[in-house]
Amino acid sequence: MAASLPRRTLLLAAAIAAGTPAVSHAAPGRPGAGPQAPAPPAGRAGPTTPAAWSVRPFGLEDVTLGPGVFSDKRRLMLDHARGYDVNRLLQVFRANAGLSTLGAVAPGGWEGLDGEANGNLRGHYTGHFLTMLSQAYRSTGERVFTERIGTMVGALAEVREALRGDPAVLSTRGRFGAAVENVRGSYQYVDLPAGVLGDTTTITLAAWVKPAHDGDWARVVDFGDDTNRYLYLAARNADGVPRFAITDSGAGGEQGLDGTAALPLDEWSHLAVTLADGTGTLYVDGTAVARNTAMTLTPAVLGPLAHHWLGRSHYPADPVFAGAFEEFNVWSRALSAEEIAALLDVRAADSPAGRGDLASYAFDETGGGRFADASGRGLTATLRRTWGGPSHPGFLAAYPETQFIELESMTGSDYTRVWAPYYTAHKILRGLLDAHLATGDGRALDLASGMCDWMYSRLSKLPAATLQRMWGIFSSGEFGGIVEAICDLHAVTAEARHLALARLFDLDRLIDACAADTDVLDGLHANQHIPIFTGLVRLYDETGEERYLTAARNFWGMVVPHRMYSIGGTSTGEFWKARDVIAGTIGDTTAESCCAYNLLKLSRTLFFHEQDPAYMDYYERTLYNQVLGSKQDRPDAEKPLVTYFIGLTPGHVRDYTPKQGTTCCEGTGMESATKYQDSVYFAAADGGALYVNLYSPSTLTWAERGVTVTQTTEYPREQGSTLTIDGGSASFALRLRVPSWATAGFRVTVNGRAVPGTPVPGSYFTVSRAWRRGDTVRVRVPFRLRVEKAVDDPSLQALFHGPVNLVARDPSTGLLECGLYRNAGLSGDLLPTLTPVPGRPLHYTLDGTEWAPFAEGTEDPTHAYFRRSEPRVVFGGTDSGVANPAKADGTTLLDEVWAGAPFSGKGALVTHVRSTVDAWVDGGLLGREEGEQVVRTARKASYAD
Template identity: 80%
Template sequence: MEEHTWHGPSPDEPFSRPRPSPRPYPAISEVSTRQAAASAVTAAVAAGTPSAWTVRPFALEDVTLGRGIFADKRQLMLDHARGYDVNRLLQVFRANAGLSTGGAVAPGGWEGLDGEANGNLRGHYTGHFLTMLAQAYRGTKERVFADRIGTMVGALTEVRAALRRDPAVLSVPGKFGTGADQVRGSYQYVDLPVTVLGGASAITLSVWVRPTHDANWTRVFDFGDDTTRYMYLAARNQAGVPRFAITTSGAGGEQAINGTAPLPLDQWSHLAVTIAGGTGTLYVNGTAVARNTAMSLTPAALGTLKNNWLGRSNYSADPVFAGAYEEFNVFSRALTAAEITELQSRRAADASTSRGDLASYAFDETTGGTFADASGRGLAATLRRTWGGPSHPGFLAAYPETQFIDLESRTSSDYTKVWAPYYTAHKILRGLLDAYTATDDDRALDLASGMCDWMHSRLSRLPESTLQRMWGIFSSGEFGGIVEAICDLHTITGKAEHLALAKLFDLDRLIDACAADTDIIDGLHANQHIPIFTGYVRLYDETGEERYLTAAKNFWDMVVPHRMYGIGGTSTQEFFKARDVIAGTISATTAETCCAYNMLKLSRTLFFHEQDPTYMDYYERALYNQVLGSKQDKPDAEKPLVTYFIGLTPGHVRDYTPKQGTTCCEGTGMESATKYQDSVYFAKADGSALYVNLYSPSTLTWAEKGVTVTQTTRFPREQGSTLTFGGRRASFTLRLRVPSWATAGFRVTVNGRAVSGTPKPGSYFDVSRTWRAGDTVRIAMPFRTRVERALDDPSLQTLFHGPVNLVARDAATEYLKVGLYGDAGLSGDLSHSLTPVAGKPLHFTLDGTEWAPFFEGTEDPTHAYFRRSEPKVVFGGRDSGVANPAKADGSTLLDEVWAGAPFRNKGALVARVRSTVDAWVSAGLLSRADGDKVVSTAGAASYRP
């Protein structure tokens, strides 16, 4: 029996690395000479990597994907990236800035205003999309991706400029002339002077509106001091119909008039309210729809009010009116029904009523931020935002700064109020940096730098205790990988404020515990914490502070293997659970896809400091299984078709359109599918070695050496790979990763000749020589079939064939019972129990059930885990007639026998059976008579290799 156990680097391993001076990050492209520190930065980038890195990655453009499963999956995402309308992503940004959205409809899910938790995460997906486009452009050089980046960066530049200014009129065609549009999501309203009602004891308020959203309690107008004294007209009350109310004693004292039907959306409607002689009447489109004959209150009773607003409520929780205004008139008398009817067909200026004598706004303005009053009283109105303006001109977001402000005093999580604003800022910042790296667009760099200037201006003023409280709040305080992005920016700008900003995200309790190798992550939100450690490794690069690197390494060891499922994923319902509890945490919401994405990033970044092959073994596991399997194998123009959770319960069907789209995992899924090649090859920092980490069809252009390396393989459908060298002669060591699962051998030939040495699974095998064009390296690594056991329940297992996790396709919702020992070979390989399916590589049948690679993105019900069931002791197909005994932990006699595989011959296997039987008999777990039958059967059986 071949088992596979994961061992991370020893927690007692010393960290004896030199303290580096801050050096630039190599993932950033050549820096523009127009930057202030251009010459220094360019020289540093050319120098290679941070001094703490002993290997460096290649840029995406240096590695070209060949035909295979990665290219196929990527093609689906590239097609999506080419076709999706980026104006839909920009809609929420433009709306927030009060700019025209051009009729674009924001995506669903988390990205639109109507998304989960009031759309409080909107803008994050745009950042992901920018990163995807940047990676796609770097990997393919197709101009369409650069053009789309340019469109988005240009739009975001306009958005930031608009946010810096006071709101400006957005003119649209009106009922008679022009109207003023209040774009939903702009949080804009019209502020009228305090004397607008003029203390009138009789009044008519007349207005044309075109609502664009059906939110309840949006105000057409609201005149008041607070929530005690006010007078409003709501476009919709809780029943969805217009409502007028006036009160001097709060909501309980409202004297109201309710309409009878909802106002139609996207159509002009005329509303009018009259009050005189104790009677109030509500008119809709010239018809009196409701009347209150017991109204004792008039505007005169309210006195002079400080808040006289169109589109905004004195109740702060009420939504802002979304839609357009035209012709708002206030008269100091009650118009007659005939006069109100007349206003349906002409402007007040052209009607017998003439303009309102208290106030009259035609909304004919097409520029500026004020509206002229034609009443003769000179009461010009001003366009404003409910949240004022940004605290710093670098602010850029798809929602107001209020989420960031609220977080600073918040003590508990409430994502309907504050949902990870710095997480969203990270996605935008990362997208802009990637856009700059890919296209050298200085606007993207300016936007990114401005965002960090703004964040520093906010966070640097806060006490340390406030920062620690903020970053410790679940969800609301989540900041993702922002530290990594800020460090990357710092290497370009060289601004001390940017490095200082990165350190303001230190979560000291977590850093110190992990640096001390104290496992406190049980119960933590997994994806809130995984990416911050990648950032802390980058802070180590920039500052030389050992605790950052030590904490990150120890954290990784706390996850792998202790909280890792077979496919490489982690978390249940988004949270880490207790250490070494795997079977006990399996559910329909295991393995959040973002967690796998971020664990890959962390593994990769740690590898730059220490070339422990365990990091790349994990990378292969998670990439070839969960990450590939999270992308559905079909095209879609509207959705990237990526999983959120991958449930590992029996019969689970993957959901590739979670929460109507645009979740965090769909964002990272877009990124994953456009950077599959990022860790296939690394170079030693001094150029003396080339690491081949993954066996993937690809071509590397190593410009510094003048060498190309073309890897030809169908791996993992092929059990090996071929490397062909081109270009100049160059001397270096080729370091080939020997996967930890490659226990059936790892053989290397160069130009047809075997390379001496004994490759060890879970290591690197070195081939040193002067390489010439035409040199060919052939690697053969036969796959074995093995199981991996859940750490807390050895009977719950998952099946692997080489690096590939195999899942049973079966609609049953209980764990399948599977036996595998009956035909096990001397090597311990379990593949003899499986029957290959003709014409379908990596597909097998077992007891009538098909087993297929996890990486296939289908909607078939699958079983990633099964119950191991070996009721009888069977060797080589011979049944001993003896029940397979088990220990208290669930491990069986056969488990213990086959744990000794591989066996050099039959005699070695029989000797193992005899010693195991003797031990179990001595322990009282097996009778001597049954033990003799077991040994006899083992000796009589025939075995495959």
């Protein structure tokens, strides 16, 4: 067994056995255990190969990409990974913990406090970025990536530590000295003791504020019981101007004062309100901007109030005030206009008004969580979070735990309130685990393990029925690949609770249906469910429960090919439709990129258990088409330039900057572009065979067999590949994938001599020998131009040359009509009908329209599908003058003729044409004389081989 493990895994297994730093979840106030900086690569700690796997992958560090389309695309993403400011990603985490965000601006989109659904997915992108950095480091060994990982992990450790304790003052510079900052996204507010207002009938409130966000209804002051009885001073009302209001009968009974202009952001403004003798006045920067002489309500009328808050509203939907406070004073009298104007130049204590006699806070504290009252009444205030604090010290997120709590009682989807919190947790968990496996950073393992302990502490207490309901809710209950990540963590920690946690995500009705091979996918959200099944395969690895593996295997077969588009993608508008409906689901929002990413992951994981070549056929299709084509071919420092949807409608232009960036698909796109080599080679678990799954320029270092395998090719521009063995001698079987589309001419030579045997399309061709340094294996994989038909409309077709999906570049928005048989070769290859574009490999023209590989990441309008039109019978460019007849199912005479290809020569073709024509004439589908004309034309024409 040991001989079959990769070198680094052996080192890691030894490290674990020798005592990998224990996973520790420190009590509040005590830092977690683990090294404070990433260890060198040799110190990585990770799981060994699961015993259930009959083949295993190589590490990204063991396979080096050579020059070609993959390395070109990866280089663009690596540059993005090197240059993007990681403090922007950390901003939302630091804000949630009330820490300084170091002036960083959140990435925006789904990863911003103002993002879609109010930023309820924020934090997910940070996990993706950590995974990308980890893969980049493992692939290149560049220190810049491990340094960035260390920065991010260290910051997340500080965030978790801050979340464990009470919120602490974040001091900033104020108008007269120190002030307190309330970072947007921190959900922090100042809680004043009861009795601030007493039974006063006259009052003045005054505060210096520096708003950092333009959210409506953010409160500077809100004293009240609930949404019935209160008084408040808001920095902005619905019109964007300051408002003071008081009521004892809810919003409809408010007596108020509204300003005339919005407060400037990131600048200090002075707000004051006086209320006396039925008149209220609102001042902004010392100037009266509103007066109401019909204000009959006073603090005395309201009576004792339960809450006295600065920065928080009694209306739960209102935002917490974001910005800074300096000086808040309350007087039991109405200050004069002159007294209020004087407050602009000096502190209240140094002004004619003096400190507030009811409450006076300078907010000049630089630490702790309490604020001294200088009024003489001893009303010490406390800094608090609206949500209190985490239920377990392992909690780590970029938003409060409230989303997780609320999900437990939800009965229907509402992602504006709760948007996939466990999905977001998965991305963070996966990123931390990948960081640990790549660098050996014990802090990352501690954070990941703590997250799982926190999840277990919540989920293990819930009834089974509650869990089943949660995981069945669209979007809100989505949990992504969390089961896979937890199983991978369990393989490192061996903690029983982690495996128990993984099983708490079982969605039994889906698992049981798929295990029984009952297709229930119609109407389901595709990417919510695909990663579930990769997790089930890993659960099978950890538990041996057969239904998990059976369900995953059957599920894959329900998607591929029954819900698969030509490029390998699936879903329309994120959802699945009925089985075998392809033409009927094509639209602008087909083929969500995340779905392709997750189906590739599931395909390779299933292959570890059963070496069905169909999994790798699918892998090649999707990798060489959708995944490559989802990355734009240009650099960008701010965005990864990856598609969300890939519309397959005629003339669609790919959008590489969807929804302002930071979507799920841009996250998985970053990962895809830094692991292109992950499935080029696999090894049999016993080390006796090497699988070559993809023909890709690369070098494999197979340390335990003492050999390197260098694959030199320009595939798919080149129709084949050359593999050179170097290093020592070793005996093993070389298993070369024969693509299912390689129906003729696949050949293998070793050192120039043909290897006997008959390659079978859709299988592996095996060469077994004792390999020596310098042995050269040449694989010839001839391409043919072929079409693939939509199962529900055979006239709607996609064009392939070998593995490459060729798409038309044309701005028209109607389906192109194309004929392809006119110059078909005796082999059945349709390529002679197309004209090559000089100097541009894999580019062709047909009737003046350019066709190019889908993988090219351009913004050209494309046609992935076209309408097949063969109106007349033409052979070798010679028109018979006979209309091409069709059967009721749409099959034409030419379809049946060319279905007999390849032909050994022209005579064989003519013989087949004669037999086909006779059958159609006998069936009344073709006239006798027309049939003879078809045969004469076939005999007269010239054909390419």
